[in-house]
Amino acid sequence: xxxxRVSKEYNSATYFLTLTVQHWYYIFDRHNRFQILADSLTxxxxxxxxxxxxxxxxxxHLHLIISSPDVIGFIRDFKKFTSKExxxxxxxxxxxxxxxxxxxxxxxxxxxxxNMPKLIESEDFLQRKTEYIHHNPVRKQYVKNPEDWVWSSAxxxxxxKIDLILD
Numbered sequence: 001x002x003x004x005r006v007s008k009e010y011n012s013a014t015y016f017l018t019l020t021v022q023h024w025y026y027i028f029d030r031h032n033r034f035q036i037l038a039d040s041l042t043x044x045x046x047x048x049x050x051x052x053x054x055x056x057x058x059x060x061h062l063h064l065i066i067s068s069p070d071v072i073g074f075i076r077d078f079k080k081f082t083s084k085e086x087x088x089x090x091x092x093x094x095x096x097x098x099x100x101x102x103x104x105x106x107x108x109x110x111x112x113x114x115n116m117p118k119l120i121e122s123e124d125f126l127q128r129k130t131e132y133i134h135h136n137p138v139r140k141q142y143v144k145n146p147e148d149w150v151w152s153s154a155x156x157x158x159x160x161k162i163d164l165i166l167d
Contacts, residue, residue, distance in 0.1 A: 004115065004116055004117060005114075005115070005117065006071045006115070007119075010119055011069075012067070012068065012069050012070070012071065013067065013071070013119055013120070014053070014065065014067040014119075014120040014165070015065070015071055015117045015119060016063070016064070016118040016120060016125075016129040017063065017064045017066065017115045017116065017117055017118075018061060018062070018063050018115065019061060019062050019064070019078075019079065019111055019112075020060065020061040020112045020114075020116075021060045021061060021110065021111065021112070022101055022110060022111065022112055023100055024060045024061070025060055027060060027086065027090070028057060028058070028059050029059045031093045031094075032089075034150075036085045036086055036089065037062060037082060038151070038159055038160055040078055040082050041055070041064075041078070041160055042159075042160060042161070044068075044074055044077070045160075045161060048068065048070070048074060049068055049069050050067075050068045051067045051163040052065070052153070052160060052161070052163055053065040053066065053067070053126075053130070053153075053163055053164075053165055054129070054130045054133045054134070054153045055152065055153050055162075056133045056137065056149065056151065056152040057151035057152070058140070063136065065129055065130060065133065071117075075115055079111045082110070082111075083108065083111060086110055087101075087108055087110065126165065133152070133154075134152060136152075137149035137152060
């Protein structure tokens with residue numbers, strides 16, 4: 001199956017993305033690893049013109065609705081930086097877990113290669129994907145209400161700034 005990628009032709013468009021940990025391993029439930037994701041996204045908002053319209057961090061993946069002048073570059077840089085930071089965290093707290101992410105060349109592949117990009121082309125699609133994102137923790141029975149999940153744009157106290165989509 002070919003890897004799905006953001007089209008160069010639509011590199012500055014708005015996308016729904018799913019970034020998934022290799023082997024669907026639950027890695028974000030400990031050692032402040034959610035914070036690594038949040039800090040990296042906040043940095044990209046401040047320094048790389050990233051706009052975040054909706055997000056949720058789950059235990060082994062995250063969903064984003066974002067736009068950027070360079071979505072491809074954002075994904076590349078975000079995955080590279082967070083991989084290094086999470087690798088350091090795993091090495092410090094759970095060194096045996098690093099074996100799960102070893103690649104054939106002695107390095108580590110933390111993220112699955114595909115980002116499952118879906119171009120946001122209509123208000124209806126944007127609304128459906130936002131609802132999907134916000135209800136993900138409810139479907140998994142982590143919380144009863146979307147706004148109760150700390151690591152979600154549904155939470156009114158989200159530490160990540162949420163942008164409004166302007167037509």
